[in-house]
Amino acid sequence: MKKHKDLIALLRHNQQRITPARRFLLQFFIDNPAKRLSLPEIQAHLQDKLPGINRSSIYRNLEMLKQLSVIQELGVPGQGKRYQFVFEQQVHHFIICKACGKVVKGNRNLFEKVEKALKEIHDFQKANLSVTFYGFCSKCQAVEAG
């Protein structure tokens, strides 16, 4: 409940109106903080609460939440785009294996090293979200070599 209120406040603070669609969407992310949700999943859920809700409204609201760094969008190869709740969560990067598709959460140490390098070398800041690395995990490196 607290997070819901905080998020409503965040939206208001950014001159965003509070609509039923937005309430349900926020709650859905709050209730699934660990999941990487696909659009069909989100749409199916909202359809329950608000029959007839339009695809484009969902896309527009996801875009808005992305802008406010409430959610993060990530492209999982072969699975389309996914959306994950990141508001007041421990921030991290994602690392995706190009061979087996495994998604790993980068740890704090990696995050800080990358952050520091971006700041020091290119004077880029707040590059904390929406970063996804693609490579080969240790298991698939072995397979590739063999």
Add this chain to the structure above:
Amino acid sequence: MKKHKDLIALLRHNQQRITPARRFLLQFFIDNPAKRLSLPEIQAHLQDKLPGINRSSIYRNLEMLKQLSVIQELGVPGQGKRYQFVFEQQVHHFIICKACGKVVKGNRNLFEKVEKALKEIHDFQKANLSVTFYGFCSKCQAVEAG
């Protein structure tokens, strides 16, 4: 000419057949090594050489070249996907400003730091391509703060 032959060899080595579409596509990338090409640009060019060439063939060939690390795909906000030649080029990351959309090539130092961190911390390798950072460049940081 040399690069063209090298690339043809690379394709053959990976059990890929050499078709007219692939030759023209490769040559187009060779001739525009610095450009971040959009699909419409690529399609328009190929249309000249091979009238009636189909969208899906281009997509499939771009996907194949991505797999072979001949090209890199990057999503520029507000401009859709772009494709850049990276074969035998100096490898680097891209840094994109979320505010002004400016695309910056990350330098060698950044690349090595990130590479090292990924290897040491998560045992991920060859994570050299397809990495795009989104953040705020120094100019837009100032604007945001003001």
Add this chain to the structure above:
DNA sequence: CCATATAATGCAACATGATGCAATTAAAAC
């Protein structure tokens, strides 16, 4: 050079995402 196996293409249909505009609804002002 010709026959064969199989990969690439074109095509049609579908999936996903974006956009302009009229109708609706949230918020603010009275």
Add this chain to the structure above:
DNA sequence: GTTTTAATTGCATCATGTTGCATTATATGG
């Protein structure tokens, strides 16, 4: 509570990618 006004929504349409399948073309082996 009613009115006002501006943002959000739904809808239609378009743009961009993806996929299954029949057709075509490349590579290979005789």
